[in-house]
Amino acid sequence: MLTSVLLAFAVALAAPSLAARLGARAGWVLAILPAGLTAYYASFLPRLAAGEVVDQRVAWVPQLGVELAFRMDGLAAVFALMIAGIGTAVTIYAGGYLAGDRQLPRFYPLLFSFMAAMLGVVLTDDLITLFVFWELTSLTSYFLIGYKHEYEDSRASALQALLVTGTGALAMLGGFLLLGQIAGTYRISTIVADPALLQASPWYVAAVLLVAAGALTKSAQWPFHFWLPNAMAAPTPVSAYLHSATMVKAGVYLLARMAPGLGGTPLWFGLLALAGGATILAAAALALLQRDSKRLLAYSTLIALGTLVLLIGVGTPEAIKAMVVFLFAHSLYKAPLFMVAGAVDHEAGTRDVTRLRGLGRAMPVTWAAALLAGISAAGLPPMLGFVGKELAYEGLFETPWLLAALIAASAVMLLIVVLVAWRPFAGRTLQVPRAVHGAPPSLWVGPLAIALLGTLFGFAPALLQDGLMRPAAAAVLGSPYAFDLYLWHGLTLALGLSVLTVVIGFGLVLAWPRLHPALVARFGEVRVGPVAAYAGLLKGLVAVATAQTRFLQSDDLRHHLTVIVAFAVALTGTVGIASGAFAGLALAPVFEYAYEAVLLAVIVVGVASAVRAHSRMVAITSLGVVGLGIALLFVLFAAPDLAITQFLVETLVVIIAALVLVRLPSGTLRAPDNGGVRRLAGTIAVLGGALFAGLLMAVTSYPLDRTLTAFYEAASYPEANGRNIVNVVLVDFRGIDTLGEITVLAVAATGVFALLRRARAKRADATTGSGNAAADQGGPPS
Amino acid sequence: MNSVILRSATNLLIAVLLLFSVFLMLRGHDLPGGGFIGGLLAASAVALYAIANGHRAAVRLLRVPPQALIAWGLALGVGAGFFALLQGDPYLTGQWLIFAFAGVEWKLSSPLVFDVGVYLVVVGVVLTMVFALEER
Numbered sequence: 001m002l003t004s005v006l007l008a009f010a011v012a013l014a015a016p017s018l019a020a021r022l023g024a025r026a027g028w029v030l031a032i033l034p035a036g037l038t039a040y041y042a043s044f045l046p047r048l049a050a051g052e053v054v055d056q057r058v059a060w061v062p063q064l065g066v067e068l069a070f071r072m073d074g075l076a077a078v079f080a081l082m083i084a085g086i087g088t089a090v091t092i093y094a095g096g097y098l099a100g101d102r103q104l105p106r107f108y109p110l111l112f113s114f115m116a117a118m119l120g121v122v123l124t125d126d127l128i129t130l131f132v133f134w135e136l137t138s139l140t141s142y143f144l145i146g147y148k149h150e151y152e153d154s155r156a157s158a159l160q161a162l163l164v165t166g167t168g169a170l171a172m173l174g175g176f177l178l179l180g181q182i183a184g185t186y187r188i189s190t191i192v193a194d195p196a197l198l199q200a201s202p203w204y205v206a207a208v209l210l211v212a213a214g215a216l217t218k219s220a221q222w223p224f225h226f227w228l229p230n231a232m233a234a235p236t237p238v239s240a241y242l243h244s245a246t247m248v249k250a251g252v253y254l255l256a257r258m259a260p261g262l263g264g265t266p267l268w269f270g271l272l273a274l275a276g277g278a279t280i281l282a283a284a285a286l287a288l289l290q291r292d293s294k295r296l297l298a299y300s301t302l303i304a305l306g307t308l309v310l311l312i313g314v315g316t317p318e319a320i321k322a323m324v325v326f327l328f329a330h331s332l333y334k335a336p337l338f339m340v341a342g343a344v345d346h347e348a349g350t351r352d353v354t355r356l357r358g359l360g361r362a363m364p365v366t367w368a369a370a371l372l373a374g375i376s377a378a379g380l381p382p383m384l385g386f387v388g389k390e391l392a393y394e395g396l397f398e399t400p401w402l403l404a405a406l407i408a409a410s411a412v413m414l415l416i417v418v419l420v421a422w423r424p425f426a427g428r429t430l431q432v433p434r435a436v437h438g439a440p441p442s443l444w445v446g447p448l449a450i451a452l453l454g455t456l457f458g459f460a461p462a463l464l465q466d467g468l469m470r471p472a473a474a475a476v477l478g479s480p481y482a483f484d485l486y487l488w489h490g491l492t493l494a495l496g497l498s499v500l501t502v503v504i505g506f507g508l509v510l511a512w513p514r515l516h517p518a519l520v521a522r523f524g525e526v527r528v529g530p531v532a533a534y535a536g537l538l539k540g541l542v543a544v545a546t547a548q549t550r551f552l553q554s555d556d557l558r559h560h561l562t563v564i565v566a567f568a569v570a571l572t573g574t575v576g577i578a579s580g581a582f583a584g585l586a587l588a589p590v591f592e593y594a595y596e597a598v599l600l601a602v603i604v605v606g607v608a609s610a611v612r613a614h615s616r617m618v619a620i621t622s623l624g625v626v627g628l629g630i631a632l633l634f635v636l637f638a639a640p641d642l643a644i645t646q647f648l649v650e651t652l653v654v655i656i657a658a659l660v661l662v663r664l665p666s667g668t669l670r671a672p673d674n675g676g677v678r679r680l681a682g683t684i685a686v687l688g689g690a691l692f693a694g695l696l697m698a699v700t701s702y703p704l705d706r707t708l709t710a711f712y713e714a715a716s717y718p719e720a721n722g723r724n725i726v727n728v729v730l731v732d733f734r735g736i737d738t739l740g741e742i743t744v745l746a747v748a749a750t751g752v753f754a755l756l757r758r759a760r761a762k763r764a765d766a767t768t769g770s771g772n773a774a775a776d777q778g779g780p781p782s
Numbered sequence: 783m784n785s786v787i788l789r790s791a792t793n794l795l796i797a798v799l800l801l802f803s804v805f806l807m808l809r810g811h812d813l814p815g816g817g818f819i820g821g822l823l824a825a826s827a828v829a830l831y832a833i834a835n836g837h838r839a840a841v842r843l844l845r846v847p848p849q850a851l852i853a854w855g856l857a858l859g860v861g862a863g864f865f866a867l868l869q870g871d872p873y874l875t876g877q878w879l880i881f882a883f884a885g886v887e888w889k890l891s892s893p894l895v896f897d898v899g900v901y902l903v904v905v906g907v908v909l910t911m912v913f914a915l916e917e918r
Contacts, residue, residue: 640814644806648822652908655829659915720876721889722811730816731893731900735874738896739859742903746852749907753849756914 001056001070001123004037008116015108027095027442030108034087034115041080044072045467051480053189055125071125071189074471078324079122079246079253081468082331086245087115089446093339094237096442097346107147111241114140118246122253127176127186130254131169134218137247138165144242145234157230160534164227165217172214172254178207192261192478199265208262211254212271219251219305222278223530229286229298236342239294244301244338245331252308252327260478263315272313273402279306280405284412288512288519293341293351293420297334300377300416303409304330310402311395317473317481319395324472325485326388328464329376332454333385336373336447340366341420343443348424348432356424357431365444367425372451374421376458378414378505379498382487383458386498393494407501414505415512461485562681565688573691581698596636603629611682616664620657624650641726785834792834796843799827807901808894817897821904828905829912837916848909855902862896 011033019026044054054072061067072080094111098104117140120133139162146158176186182201183191191198198204220228231243242248255272262268283302290296304326311323343366345351348359360367376385389410396403430436457464465485474480489495508515554560576582591597606625613619631646712725712733722728730738803824810816832840844851866875877892 641816641819644814644819645822648819648826651826652822652829655826655833656911656915659912663915720893721878721880721891722893724810724812724814724816726814727810727816727897728893730818731811731897732876735863735876735893735896738900739863739874742856742859742900745903745907746856749849749852749910752911753914756917760917 001054001072002058002068004040005116005120005123008033008037008112008119012109012112012116015112016105019105019108024095024099026104026108027092030095030112031088031091033112034084034091037084037119038081038088041072041077041084044077048072048074048077048468048471049466051471060129067126068129069125069187070123072123073475074468074473075253075256075324075475076122078328078468078472079249080119082249082328083115083118083122083246086241086331086335086450087111089335089339089450090237090241092442093240093342093446094235096440097237097342098235099442103147107144107235110140110143110147111237114144114242114247118250121250125188127180127188127191130188131173131176134172134214134250135166135169137242137250138162138169138218141165141231141242141247144238145231147235147238148233151233154233157227157233161227161231163538164224164534168214168217168224171210175207175210175212175214178203178210182207188257192258195261195264195478198261204262204265205267208265208267208271211258211262212275215251215254216275216309217251218254219248219309220279220302221251221275221306221309222282223533225279225282225302226531226534228302229290229295232292232294232298236294236338236345239298240335240338240342244297244334248301248305249308249327249331252305252312255309255312256323256476259312259315259320259476263312269313269315272309273399276306276308276310276313277402277405279303279309280409284409287412287416288516289523291353291419291516293344293353293424294338296353296416296420297338297341300413301334303413304334306409307392307406310406311392312476314395314399314402316395316398317477317483318391318397320473320476321469321481321483322388322391322395324469324476325384325461325464326392328468329384329388329454329457332450332457333373333376333383336369336451336454337377337417337420339443339447340370340373343439343447344424346443347439348436349434350432353419353424355431355433358425358427358429359432359436360425360427362430362436363425363439363444365448366439369444369448369451370421370425372455373447374417376451376454377421378417379410379501381458382455384454384461386458387461387485387487390489390492390494390498393497394492397493403497407497408504410501411504411508414502415508418505418509419512458487461487558677558681562684565684569684569687569691572695573687576691576694576698582694585694585697585701599629599632599636616661617658620654620661624654627653641724788834792831796827796831799830800824803827803901807897810897811889811891811893817900818904821901822908824901825905825908825912828909832912832916837913840916841913844909848906848913851902851906852910853906855899855904855906858899858902859896860899862892862899865892865895 011030015030018030022029047054056070058068091108091111094107098107101107114137117133117136121130121137124130124133142158142162145161146154148154179191179198180186182198182203183194185191198207201207217224228243228248232239234243259268280303283299283306287296287299287303290299308323308327308330311319311326341351343363344356344359347363348356350356372383376383379385379389392406393403396406462485465483469485470480470482473483552563554563591600603626606622606629610619610622610626613622627646627650631643631650634640634643634646709725712729715733716722716725716728720728720732722732803820805820806815806823807817807820808815810819828840828844831843863874865877866873869875869877871877874892874896879888879890881888
């Protein structure tokens with residue numbers, strides 16, 4: 001199982017060069033991986049049907065008890081098959097949809113990284129590993145929503161999705177740590193196996209709330225629902241894959257995974273029923289305002305996610321049975337519907353459902369896929385969607401008010417299906433904004449195949465029963481549960497409710513042409529509730545951050561340094577004086593040799609010259625003298641590595657400073673200063689110097705603890721084959737610190753590079769803009 | 783800077799300086815030196831070359847953008863740790879291959895690879911700054 005996840009990551013790495021070499025066929029070839037994974041995961045089904053669960057464990061951070069534990073049970077199998085199976089269709093589809101896109105080489109690695117991370121989320125049996133994979137899905141989602149990064153909208157939507165799901169995930173990590181503390185392990189299967197222990201803990205409420213925060217943000221439940229419709233800024237393959245079939249269901253997965261351990265309490269039911277119910281109603285109402293096919297589908301996804309959360313909250317065997325079937329059915333119809341909407345957009349140039357008619361003749365196969373998936377989405381026989389919806393109704397019989405909400409939302413679902421899968425295609429005369437081509441096979445093979453699967457499983461749901469649905473329900477319930485699936489239930493109450501749904505739905509369809517404009521006119525511009533709260537929160541955050549940064553890290557270098565040194569002096573100085581560390585220190589220079597005094601004199605002269613300098617060049621050179629004097633001190637006191645480094649750094653500082661200076665406007669140093677600023681800076685500088693002198697003297701007044709030095713002296717050669725302790729510490733004993741340091745260096749260089757590039761681009765703009773701009777800004781002397 | 787003396791001297795010195803920087807890096811494990819010092823010296827050498835012969839000549843001398851050196855350096859630094867995993871040791875544990883060849887004792891090691899990474903990062907970082915500042 002670990003191998004399958006790593007394989008997907010490996011393909012993600014190789015994807016750019018493969019895609020460049022394969023050109024237009026890349027989608028077809030790359031689809032081999034998810035197709036193979038689908039077959040691999042399907043090979044587990046006979047063992048699952050026999051009631052087995054497959055475990056795999058690899059130690060990762062044994063010191064912290066973190067391991068890469070993987071576990072294939074019914075729930076994992078349902079998700080893994082959806083991720084790999086729909087991933088196959090989406091890969092093929094993306095090859096056609098994004099054909100010729102300049103950034104396509106960037107797309108595949110992100111898509112496959114997501115696939116690998118998502119497989120990791122559902123296959124792992126360790127909470128910490130799950131969190132890491134979870135964050136990876138959020139990150140890849142961020143990049144994929146922002147794929148068209150030239151557009152402000154895309155970037156804002158990507159950031160919104162990342163902030164909402166990322167904040168939730170942080171809360172979730174807190175919940176995971178609590179669960180780990182309560183249970184004494186991060187192994188999921190062990191944690192959920194002991195509900196009595198979890199629910200007796202005083203931390204139970206906090207753990208549930210924190211874990212739910214992660215799950216509900218990820219699955220876009222009210223009041224965090226708003227990021228999902230905005231995420232439709234992503235290219236359609238991404239919407240079909242991440243934002244309907246897989247990633248948004250990660251929250252549902254987590255809730256289902258935790259249900260045996262955390263579920264069954266009034267808190268669990270109340271929280272999930274409230275979130276799910278509110279999501280269903282809000283999404284159904286908001287969907288009426290939409291006419292963009294992808295946004296319509298996004299709201300229908302919200303309805304489905306709300307339903308799933310609701311069913312997990314109810315938690316009866318009937319509800320869980322409905323949850324697993326509906327979960328599978330939803331992916332099998334929603335992904336094709338998205339791909340169809342994208343194909344229409346691709347070929348006809350719009351997603352506005354009111355501007356499209358009569359496409360059916362130009363795109364017959366696409367329409368066929370749309371109809372098959374649409375009938376399933378509408379919850380009509382003989383599709384799997386019908387089976388799922390009937391079961392969902394039955395699962396909610398004990399909570400009538402939730403049932404009523406679901407019926408209303410299902411009617412809206414039917415309206416959405418008519419708007420997306422019927423209206424644009426039906427009609428004799430073609431109405432489109434531009435000439436239509438028939439879609440190429442890559443755009444219809446995937447959706448058609450998945451929609452056909454939905455039909456097949458609709459006629460014969462028993463095919464899914466033993467290998468997938470029973471084990472999945474058992475995993476969520478925590479105990480085996482035997483049930484049979486049928487297309488035809490007989491004349492039951494659920495069937496009657498389905499008829500009622502269809503009647504309301506068609507009523508909505510008939511009313512929509514008048515209802516929609518009226519609603520848009522009344523509510524179209526209203527921005528209240530969670531969306532406004534998010535915008536306000538973000539604005540406030542940015543305002544606080546800006547004010548704080550202005551004060552602490554001003555653009556003015558002198559202000560910047562003043563703040564840093566002043567804080568250091570105030571904090572360290574206060575603590576030093578209060579603790580008595582500076583007491584009894586006396587300044588009594590002792591020179592063993594005469595040249596030490598000479599060196600001191602050189603340094604003092606350098607400092608005096610730097611302070612009194614009238615030009616920058618003199619100041620920099622004087623500071624160089626100070627630095628070289630200190631380097632000589634290192635030589636005298638037998639620290640050759642330090643000395644060499646100091647010499648080289650001083651040299652480079654002078655070179656770099658000189659390069660900077662030639663770009664600054666010429667002039668003397670004193671001119672812009674007033675006395676007060678100089679006096680303040682001087683005071684702080686002297687205090688800073690005094691502080692560090694005092695600290696050094698305080699430290700050296702204690703006898704030197706040679707434990708560490710002795711260890712390195714003793715261990716350096718036998719353990720690391722090196723005689724230069726400094727270097728051995730750098731590259732071997734504390735190698736990970738050095739790794740961190742060179743990473744920081746690299747980041748700093750990237751920042752410098754970006755800043756200077758921007759400055760140059762600005763100057764270039766100014767130069768082309770007006771002839772004198774460069775001179776106005778004090779352009780560099782040539 | 784247009785100076786014949788500086789240019790002539792630099793063209794001769796650059797090879798020696800670069801060679802010396804590699805020498806400093808290699809001997810670092812036993813004697814003063816190491817990747818950081820070697821990298822600083824190499825970067826100073828190229829900066830000197832840039833001052834004497836101009837920015838374009840220095841870019842040509844380096845052949846690759848300094849950012850690429852940073853990337854390769856980081857890759858080597860991160861990658862050097864993986865030798866330990868192959869032996870079942872914790873990440874970044876030093877791995878040594880010591881053998882005699884042509885009458886000399888050779889010591890190849892993962893800390894050496896790591897130090898080469900440090901060297902490249904330092905050269906890349908300094909030259910990124912120098913080049914960005916010199917470019918007009």
